[in-house]
Amino acid sequence: MKRIARSIFQAGYHQLRKIYRLSKGEPLSLSFLSSQTLDEDDVEVAQYWLQNRDAWYSHTPVLEYEKKFAEWNGSSYAFSFMGGRVALSAIIHALALKPGDEVIIPGYTCVVVPNAFHYEGIKTVYCDIELETYGLDAALLEAMINPQTKAIVIHHLYGLVCRDYEKLISVAQRYGLYVIEDCAHSTGATYKGVNVGNLGDVAFFSSEQSKVFTTIQGGIAVTNNPDIAAKIKEYSEKASFPSEERIDSLLHSVLLNYYRFKHPQRWWRGDWAHVTLGHKELVSTTKGEEQGQRPFYYGEKMPAPLASLGINQLNKLDTYNQQRRETAHKWDLWCTQHGYKTPYVVPDSVPVYLRYPVLVEPEKKEHPGWARKEMGVELGLWFVTNVHPADWLVENCPNADLAVRQCINFPGIIS
Numbered sequence: 001m002k003r004i005a006r007s008i009f010q011a012g013y014h015q016l017r018k019i020y021r022l023s024k025g026e027p028l029s030l031s032f033l034s035s036q037t038l039d040e041d042d043v044e045v046a047q048y049w050l051q052n053r054d055a056w057y058s059h060t061p062v063l064e065y066e067k068k069f070a071e072w073n074g075s076s077y078a079f080s081f082m083g084g085r086v087a088l089s090a091i092i093h094a095l096a097l098k099p100g101d102e103v104i105i106p107g108y109t110c111v112v113v114p115n116a117f118h119y120e121g122i123k124t125v126y127c128d129i130e131l132e133t134y135g136l137d138a139a140l141l142e143a144m145i146n147p148q149t150k151a152i153v154i155h156h157l158y159g160l161v162c163r164d165y166e167k168l169i170s171v172a173q174r175y176g177l178y179v180i181e182d183c184a185h186s187t188g189a190t191y192k193g194v195n196v197g198n199l200g201d202v203a204f205f206s207s208e209q210s211k212v213f214t215t216i217q218g219g220i221a222v223t224n225n226p227d228i229a230a231k232i233k234e235y236s237e238k239a240s241f242p243s244e245e246r247i248d249s250l251l252h253s254v255l256l257n258y259y260r261f262k263h264p265q266r267w268w269r270g271d272w273a274h275v276t277l278g279h280k281e282l283v284s285t286t287k288g289e290e291q292g293q294r295p296f297y298y299g300e301k302m303p304a305p306l307a308s309l310g311i312n313q314l315n316k317l318d319t320y321n322q323q324r325r326e327t328a329h330k331w332d333l334w335c336t337q338h339g340y341k342t343p344y345v346v347p348d349s350v351p352v353y354l355r356y357p358v359l360v361e362p363e364k365k366e367h368p369g370w371a372r373k374e375m376g377v378e379l380g381l382w383f384v385t386n387v388h389p390a391d392w393l394v395e396n397c398p399n400a401d402l403a404v405r406q407c408i409n410f411p412g413i414i415s
């Protein structure tokens, strides 16, 4: 009762604030950065599964999802988990990385990436990024390699294919290091006609609620190497499914996110959904996790309802990625008109623009309200720290530090 009273009070406050903002010339419905690929058909999938609880732990939709994703991405093997971070954890197991090993990762990443290594006692060494695509800087990589180094993580941030893709892989190969591709932002981006995630040894994707496609939480590991695939399978077979309570929350979150972030009348339906469903919401990264703790549910694989949602999302992904590219033209124009540099598109690459990144004055990142009024969008503030959003000290990464202060991002999909 208390919760409902509080959320009705909050909803009323939000509505008043919207009226005030409307009077200041801001639009009633903003374009958000999260869950933009959710539609009525995804709500129907969620509702179907909420009414068919007996089949939640059936394997069939999961195997179908993995097969479809592998085919769609042009990869030999795919395995689904309850997060990109969990897929990475499966990869660490598959590569038999051990305590004392070192891995080189970008000094501009999400905290769950170093966490996955730290949980296994592996040391992460941060390498600076370049400022054209925010990828690992190939000119700096070689000097960071030592006899303990076993792997590198390269990423395709914001959906841009990283600048030194082939060069990074060739440096790693020369030293016998594994290349793990972080494709959490770049599902569907291609380089020389091949989807990202196929050039390194192994890759992970994310379908968390703020990513290119969504199952609220979720991730996939892919590889073309049968030995690595067999080891990931081993990890998957031992992994458990989320509890019924978690699945119930995730399915209700599909409804909640759709009404909050995507529904045409989200300006009021979002607040109402928060009153009725807000208590079902789960956080993607707990406070403890931000501090380096391992949550108790870490390591789970994907159950049937979310795999089924994943299949529905995958069917729409190419269309949505095309929309993202079209939206990018609009932001290109804005950059040109306002004297900012447009993101660098590597020759022979097709990006997916999960978010459109621009380097602006630090004040524009510190006080992001201007974007609501000027452009009707919620401004993206990834990354506010080097290992977003944790405040860990990352040294000798001046480009990453600059991006932390100055990189803002616009939504890839305007709704």
Ligand SMILES: *Cc1c(COP(=O)(O)O)cnc(C)c1O
Binding pocket: 082, 083, 084, 085, 086, 109, 110, 112, 113, 155, 182, 184, 185, 205, 206, 207, 208, 217, 218, 219, 284
């Ligand atoms: C979101 C994200 C991940 C992790 O994906 P989850 O599905 O949230 O576990 C990894 N790397 C980057 C760069 C990300 O933004």
